[in-house]
Amino acid sequence: MNITVCLKQxxxxxxxxxxxxxxxxxxxxxxxxxxxYDHFALETALALKEKTGAQVTAITMGPxxxxxxxxxxxxxxxxxxxxxxxxxxxxxxxxATSYALAKAVKKLGKTDVILCGMMAxxxxxxxxxxxIAQQLRLPQITFCESVSVTGRKLAARKLIDGGxxxxxxxxxxxxxxxxxxGYAPAQPSFLKIAQSQEKPLESWTAADIxxxxxxxxxxxxxxxxxxxxxxxxxxxxxxxxxxxxELTEKLLAILEKENFISHD
Amino acid sequence: MPALDTxxxxxxxxxxxxxxxxxxxxxxxxELDQKNEFPADILEEMYNHDILGIHLLLIPREHGGLGGSxxxxxRVCEALARIDLGIATSVxxxxxxTDPLRVGGTEEQKSRWMRRIAQDNLLxxxxxxxxxxxxxxxxxxxxxxxxxxxxxxxxxxxxxxxxWISNGGVADLYTILAxxxxxxxxxxxxxxxxGFSTDKHEDKHGIRLSNTAGLSLDEVVVPADRIIGxxxxxxxxxxxxxxxxxxxxxxxxxxxxxxxxxxxxxxxxQQRIQAGGPLSKKQGYTHKLIVxxxxxxxxxxxxxxxxxLRLDGEEHGLQTEGAIGKYYATEAGNxxxxxxxxxxxxxxxxxxFPVEKIKRDVKIACIYEGTSEIMEMTIYRGRWQEHxxxxxxxxxxxxxxxxxxxxxxxxxxxxxxxxxxRALSVVLEECRAQRLTRHQHVTFKLGxxxxxxxxxxxxxxxxxAKEYNEGVRFDREAALAMSRVCxxxxxxxxxxxxxxxxxxxxxxxxxxxxxxxxFAAIMDKTRGITxxxxxxxxxxxxxxxxx
Numbered sequence: 040m041n042i043t044v045c046l047k048q049x050x051x052x053x054x055x056x057x058x059x060x061x062x063x064x065x066x067x068x069x070x071x072x073x074x075x076y077d078h079f080a081l082e083t084a085l086a087l088k089e090k091t092g093a094q095v096t097a098i099t100m101g102p103x104x105x106x107x108x109x110x111x112x113x114x115x116x117x118x119x120x121x122x123x124x125x126x127x128x129x130x131x132x133x134x135a136t137s138y139a140l141a142k143a144v145k146k147l148g149k150t151d152v153i154l155c156g157m158m159a160x161x162x163x164x165x166x167x168x169x170x171i172a173q174q175l176r177l178p179q180i181t182f183c184e185s186v187s188v189t190g191r192k193l194a195a196r197k198l199i200d201g202g203x204x205x206x207x208x209x210x211x212x213x214x215x216x217x218x219x220x221g222y223a224p225a226q227p228s229f230l231k232i233a234q235s236q237e238k239p240l241e242s243w244t245a246a247d248i249x250x251x252x253x254x255x256x257x258x259x260x261x262x263x264x265x266x267x268x269x270x271x272x273x274x275x276x277x278x279x280x281x282x283x284x285e286l287t288e289k290l291l292a293i294l295e296k297e298n299f300i301s302h303d
Numbered sequence: 304m305p306a307l308d309t310x311x312x313x314x315x316x317x318x319x320x321x322x323x324x325x326x327x328x329x330x331x332x333x334e335l336d337q338k339n340e341f342p343a344d345i346l347e348e349m350y351n352h353d354i355l356g357i358h359l360l361l362i363p364r365e366h367g368g369l370g371g372s373x374x375x376x377x378r379v380c381e382a383l384a385r386i387d388l389g390i391a392t393s394v395x396x397x398x399x400x401t402d403p404l405r406v407g408g409t410e411e412q413k414s415r416w417m418r419r420i421a422q423d424n425l426l427x428x429x430x431x432x433x434x435x436x437x438x439x440x441x442x443x444x445x446x447x448x449x450x451x452x453x454x455x456x457x458x459x460x461x462x463x464x465x466x467w468i469s470n471g472g473v474a475d476l477y478t479i480l481a482x483x484x485x486x487x488x489x490x491x492x493x494x495x496x497x498g499f500s501t502d503k504h505e506d507k508h509g510i511r512l513s514n515t516a517g518l519s520l521d522e523v524v525v526p527a528d529r530i531i532g533x534x535x536x537x538x539x540x541x542x543x544x545x546x547x548x549x550x551x552x553x554x555x556x557x558x559x560x561x562x563x564x565x566x567x568x569x570x571x572x573q574q575r576i577q578a579g580g581p582l583s584k585k586q587g588y589t590h591k592l593i594v595x596x597x598x599x600x601x602x603x604x605x606x607x608x609x610x611x612l613r614l615d616g617e618e619h620g621l622q623t624e625g626a627i628g629k630y631y632a633t634e635a636g637n638x639x640x641x642x643x644x645x646x647x648x649x650x651x652x653x654x655x656f657p658v659e660k661i662k663r664d665v666k667i668a669c670i671y672e673g674t675s676e677i678m679e680m681t682i683y684r685g686r687w688q689e690h691x692x693x694x695x696x697x698x699x700x701x702x703x704x705x706x707x708x709x710x711x712x713x714x715x716x717x718x719x720x721x722x723x724x725r726a727l728s729v730v731l732e733e734c735r736a737q738r739l740t741r742h743q744h745v746t747f748k749l750g751x752x753x754x755x756x757x758x759x760x761x762x763x764x765x766x767x768a769k770e771y772n773e774g775v776r777f778d779r780e781a782a783l784a785m786s787r788v789c790x791x792x793x794x795x796x797x798x799x800x801x802x803x804x805x806x807x808x809x810x811x812x813x814x815x816x817x818x819x820x821x822f823a824a825i826m827d828k829t830r831g832i833t834x835x836x837x838x839x840x841x842x843x844x845x846x847x848x849x850x
């Protein structure tokens with residue numbers, strides 16, 4: 040069985056602030072980490088590898104620095120890693136990213152399971168995983184807490200409003216993973232990190248994956264970002280006390296004053 | 304296995320920090336500190352190959368380790384010190400204990416013992432210090448007598464006492480310095496050797512998580528192949544050979560402790576509102592308690608990194624540089640921790656906040672592996688020889704290099720560094736002409752002045768470099784402002800303290816000396832230093848945010 044895990048290097052969001060003047064992210068001194076949802080997807084893939092002997096390939100699209108998340112994946116147990124790195128990919132939105140990743144998955148050859156994090160903590164879109172499935176015309180199961188594979192069938196425990204459901208699909212399939220509450224990502228030992236230097240890590244360009252230049256990067260991105268801004272802080276709510284009748288009167292007066300209701 | 308690359312170093316540091324975050328929270332550290340307890344289980348996990356395997360970094364690849372470079376090891380030492388200097392010291396003791404073997408061991412010894420340290424996760428202790436033999440090992444009392452069997456040397460019988468030994472009560476293997484008939488030599492002694500015993504864990508001011516104990520060797524017999532290098536009398540040479548390297552590691556302890564303390568103070572100052580605003584926005588606070596320390600620590604980082612790269616580039620020894628790094632960084636770390644208590648006010652004085660403990664811990668870095676005063680002497684001796692050999696041109700040459708740097712990057716403060724180095728050269732020459740180095744005080748003070756001037760020059764080089772090393776968290780504008788402040792302040796200190804030294808111990812005219820040292824030009828360069836400090840304070844607040 041072949042599993043492909045899609046990873047993203049993100050700024051540690053707990054340390055990022057938005058510059059109120061320029062609306063851009065202040066990234067000075069902010070370390071980059073592997074997106075925690077992707078980290079969980081990777082660990083899910085490695086657990087499947089443990090049970091089934093599957094081959095795990097980690098893939099990411101990004102600048103040369105993104106190589107470090109692939110090395111982390113290799114140190115944790117992935118067998119192979121691919122970095123999609125090309126100026127042609129710069130400015131990609133989720134659709135163009137999905138396109139590039141889908142082309143790379145195709146180039147990898149036979150893939151039975153594709154695992155992605157549910158979303159990246161820097162963009163919060165949750166669109167890339169489903170986008171890849173769409174580009175590859177594959178079934179997808181989103182918001183998975185866990186997955187298991189029996190024969191050519193994958194079963195996933197999927198998070199839904201107010202509970203969970205068990206979904207099944209025939210392979211090949213794509214799943215997006217949600218990490219459990221209090222998840223602590225696994226960290227590799229020094230020895231495994233050193234050994235990861237000898238595992239295969241390739242760098243592919245847009246040409247290597249046969250990407251159409253009109254479908255990658257800014258050109259291939261239908262999304263246009265108008266501006267980025269920090270939402271204004273909400274004013275603290277007001278608490279009223281009194282009898283039900285008094286409070287009703289008070290509430291009606293406020294709703295009327297704020298033009299939510301009218302006597303007309 | 305190939306040499307470790309930069310990505311590996313980054314991942315190792317991430318793993319170490321994550322491990323510490325989960326397994327060694329501050330509450331646990333504080334409890335162990337109060338109980339004066341060595342966390343054996345934590346060290347065991349840190350040495351466990353499947354969890355961290357941190358000790359593998361110092362073992363050469365050919366002997367089952369990872370062969371970490373000087374840069375790798377100093378970065379890990381810095382990270383360890385930020386977690387807890389006691390734990391860092393315990394790990395470092397294995398680094399240090401292994402060094403005589405690494406430097407002087409025969410291939411057979413290295414292969415056998417280093418492989419055991421790597422595979423069996425042995426804690427090692429370095430046993431040199433005695434009651435009357437600290438920095439001066441001439442008074443070494445521990446003896447190693449020949450054991451003769453069938454007319455041949457079959458072993459050594461070691462008798463003596465050691466004190467202040469890190470890992471003393473918990474190590475599996477000890478490297479012991481003892482006097483043989485052929486001179487001081489290192490021996491490998493295992494913990495269960497008959498006649499070997501350890502004393503109680505010392506009740507120390509700081510690094511209370513590190514086990515420190517005395518050792519007692521009562522006619523401990525070891526086979527002849529346990530003498531490191533196989534030849535008697537090599538002990539001091541083997542000890543000296545690694546000082547450049549080991550002292551750089553202690554320098555990184557000072558750096559790590561200092562940074563942790565100052566960053567705690569910065570985050571506190573951002574949230575502490577006094578007189579209508581956060582302390583982080585008040586010059587009286589930042590320009591006294593934060594900015595000067597951050598500048599010195601970043602200067603120390605530049606020097607440590609530069610020296611580590613030189614050691615990795617096959618430059619041998621670098622004892623003077625090791626001493627400069629240790630002296631400057633540990634004193635900077637100590638001062639930073641002291642002022643961080645002040646910065647937190649009453650909170651800083653309690654055990655609920657980490658700065659009080661960091662202050663107690665970091666003081667040891669100014670003492671062990673050679674006290675600050677021994678460093679001053681070492682620095683003076685090394686550079687005095689260079690001054691004489693070069694007929695006073697050593698620092699003139701460095702000043703010329705700074706001039707050239709200034710023409711390439713006029714914002715890094717290299718012009719001030721050049722003025723400071725020329726003033727230093729004038730002071731040294733005056734000391735030579737007036738034979739002032741007959742005063743020990745003068746020589747030690749020269750050591751201090753030299754350290755400052757060389758670190759400031761290294762900071763200018765680092766700030767002007769195209770790329771910054773991975774430890775630097777500031778952007779170019781901030782780094783350049785810091786190197787300018789450092790160079791200007793240091794040039795002023797070099798000239799003023801140097802002149803005071805010459806006039807205090809010798810004769811001369813203050814005005815003439817001041818002219819020769821270029822003091823007016825140095826003073827002129829201090830213009831704008833307050834603006835730079837304002838900029839640095841703003842950048843610090845941008846870079847570090849409340850956790």
